[in-house]
Amino acid sequence: MDAAHLPDSILIVDFGSQVTQLIARRVREAGVYSEIAPFGSAEAAFQRMQPKGIILSGGPASVTEESGPRIPQAILDSGLPMLGICYGQQALMQQLGGEVQAGDAGEFGRAFIAIEDTCVLFNGLWHKEESHQVWMSHGDKVTRLAPGFRPVASSPGAPFAVVADDERRIYAMQFHPEVVHTPDGSKLLKNFVRHVCGLSGDWTMAEFRKTKIEEIRAQVGDGKVICGLSGGVDSAVAALLIHEAIGDQLTCVFVDGGILRMGEAEQVVSLFRGHYNIPLVHVDAATLFLNGLAGVTDPEAKRKFIGKTFIDVFEAEAKKIGGADFLAQGTLYPDVIESVSFTGGPSVTIKSHHNVGGLPERMNMKLVEPLRELFKDEVRVLGRELGLPEIFVGRHPFPGPGLAIRIPGEVTKERCDILRKADAIYLEEIRNAGLYDAIWQAFAVLLPVKTVGVMGDHRTYDSVCALRAVTSTDGMTADIYPFDAAFLSRVATRIINEVKGINRVVYDFTSKPPGTIEWE
Numbered sequence: 001m002d003a004a005h006l007p008d009s010i011l012i013v014d015f016g017s018q019v020t021q022l023i024a025r026r027v028r029e030a031g032v033y034s035e036i037a038p039f040g041s042a043e044a045a046f047q048r049m050q051p052k053g054i055i056l057s058g059g060p061a062s063v064t065e066e067s068g069p070r071i072p073q074a075i076l077d078s079g080l081p082m083l084g085i086c087y088g089q090q091a092l093m094q095q096l097g098g099e100v101q102a103g104d105a106g107e108f109g110r111a112f113i114a115i116e117d118t119c120v121l122f123n124g125l126w127h128k129e130e131s132h133q134v135w136m137s138h139g140d141k142v143t144r145l146a147p148g149f150r151p152v153a154s155s156p157g158a159p160f161a162v163v164a165d166d167e168r169r170i171y172a173m174q175f176h177p178e179v180v181h182t183p184d185g186s187k188l189l190k191n192f193v194r195h196v197c198g199l200s201g202d203w204t205m206a207e208f209r210k211t212k213i214e215e216i217r218a219q220v221g222d223g224k225v226i227c228g229l230s231g232g233v234d235s236a237v238a239a240l241l242i243h244e245a246i247g248d249q250l251t252c253v254f255v256d257g258g259i260l261r262m263g264e265a266e267q268v269v270s271l272f273r274g275h276y277n278i279p280l281v282h283v284d285a286a287t288l289f290l291n292g293l294a295g296v297t298d299p300e301a302k303r304k305f306i307g308k309t310f311i312d313v314f315e316a317e318a319k320k321i322g323g324a325d326f327l328a329q330g331t332l333y334p335d336v337i338e339s340v341s342f343t344g345g346p347s348v349t350i351k352s353h354h355n356v357g358g359l360p361e362r363m364n365m366k367l368v369e370p371l372r373e374l375f376k377d378e379v380r381v382l383g384r385e386l387g388l389p390e391i392f393v394g395r396h397p398f399p400g401p402g403l404a405i406r407i408p409g410e411v412t413k414e415r416c417d418i419l420r421k422a423d424a425i426y427l428e429e430i431r432n433a434g435l436y437d438a439i440w441q442a443f444a445v446l447l448p449v450k451t452v453g454v455m456g457d458h459r460t461y462d463s464v465c466a467l468r469a470v471t472s473t474d475g476m477t478a479d480i481y482p483f484d485a486a487f488l489s490r491v492a493t494r495i496i497n498e499v500k501g502i503n504r505v506v507y508d509f510t511s512k513p514p515g516t517i518e519w520e
């Protein structure tokens, strides 16, 4: 969106760091609107946005190489406040007349910096002669400052850990303030946007809502939009936002691929229809999905098939309403970063989220994804802002590929039915114990492993069910939920007694990383 329609903003120039989105998030937390632009299109974004300040991200390249990306000259000459982070610092120093050396040994992970001088970034936070924990990830280092800069903090591996040029309002640091392992990092970024850029910090989710509504109107025009609605918070928020923007040009489509949880289809459809007057089509596509999944055991193959089949169903439904130009999804940032790199940078594919990496190459409809930059907890705030009932806002996430990625090996209707029963018991016990809201996500997994048991003096030879429950704020990292043994034993007993086909229950103790939340 152009400057006339934007609040005061910060432009984040992305040099390909894994954590650039976290910079945007911290800036939003400081109450300031920001946009990320890959370095190649940063100049155009700069002209369009007319931001009040610039943040330069980290990145995997080296400024000592010819091919290393550079800060666009127009940005460098703009006279605006700038903050360089890691690669951003190195690029600033090199382009402004300092020196950077390719290192043979860097600093990775926790480091401590010594504060040597006062600096506006440290206001109310850090004082001379103190030492503070930060998070480093660099091989190269600045060896000579550009004219006009003074050092204000150092670490053993980075003599110029933080540098300042107060006259030009340019600051730079070797460490990453945007990650939680730099405990005071968000405050440093807040000091930059508030006290260096002079922004008041009055931007809120209410503003985000307004900006996005204008963006959706500009993108969609008088076209028709189909929105994949799952009952999850992301698609519910996307649907409400789009409905607010374009009203009856929107039709929602809920797909039941036979891989949903117990009673979920009926629940979602009646809840949504009960609360909203937005057209909702309920498609029963169980045969299509389950037939296509027959014989498929590879996790990525499952995900790709499901992603493509969702699109087939959306396109068929679009035809029935006389065609649609756009497909809306509640895609969030973690879906994107795990599937593909945000700006074509170097991050690797962990798993193809069905709505991003699982999409077919050719699509007839263009995507509308208003939540693509947000994290789940931010979407929940936006949902409340839009008046979405708590029953949607507080729901545990449930992945589009559903039970298919919780049944390692072949997915059949019979195995889905078994898993549905076990999962329902587990969730019921969690609700009864009052633990639902303390847990980010909880579910059962049906393993392709059979073990021997004894029930009523009979020998059994049945499947193993694994229970998973994690805590998290954004799904990017997660910890296991520490149930007490009595609770787990109660759930295990109920599942084994009540679900035919399962004779053993185990609990998954793996955090993320190294595990992922889903098993596939």
Ligand SMILES: Nc1ncnc2c1ncn2[C@@H]1O[C@H](COP(=O)(O)OP(=O)(O)OP(=O)(O)O)[C@@H](O)[C@H]1O
Binding pocket: 227, 228, 229, 230, 231, 232, 233, 234, 235, 236, 253, 254, 255, 256, 257, 328, 329, 330, 331, 332, 335, 355, 395, 396, 397, 398, 399, 400, 401
């Ligand atoms: N059963 C479904 N029918 C239609 N669209 C779906 C379905 N499942 C997923 N989608 C689409 O895929 C997107 C991504 O799914 P995802 O599970 O990440 O989000 P969500 O279901 O909206 O929220 P949550 O993460 O809380 O479950 C959804 O926002 C929605 O647009």
Ligand SMILES: O=c1[nH]c(=O)c2[nH+]cn([C@@H]3O[C@H](COP(=O)(O)O)[C@@H](O)[C@H]3O)c2[nH]1
Binding pocket: 303, 338, 351, 352, 353, 354, 355, 397, 398, 399, 400, 401, 441, 475, 476, 512, 515, 516, 517, 518, 519, 520
């Ligand atoms: O809509 C989705 N489509 C997918 O393909 C998908 N894969 C994982 N997830 C959800 O994302 C979060 C992180 O999961 P992982 O740690 O397994 O990657 C967890 O909340 C998962 O449930 C998905 N959601």
Ligand SMILES: NC(=O)CC[C@H](N)C(=O)O
Binding pocket: 017, 057, 058, 059, 060, 061, 062, 085, 086, 087, 088, 106, 137, 138, 139, 140, 141
């Ligand atoms: N995280 C970064 O930005 C790293 C910058 C540069 N690639 C280095 O190794 O120093």
Ligand SMILES: [Mg+2]
Binding pocket: 230, 232, 397, 398, 399, 400
């Ligand atoms: Mg979901």
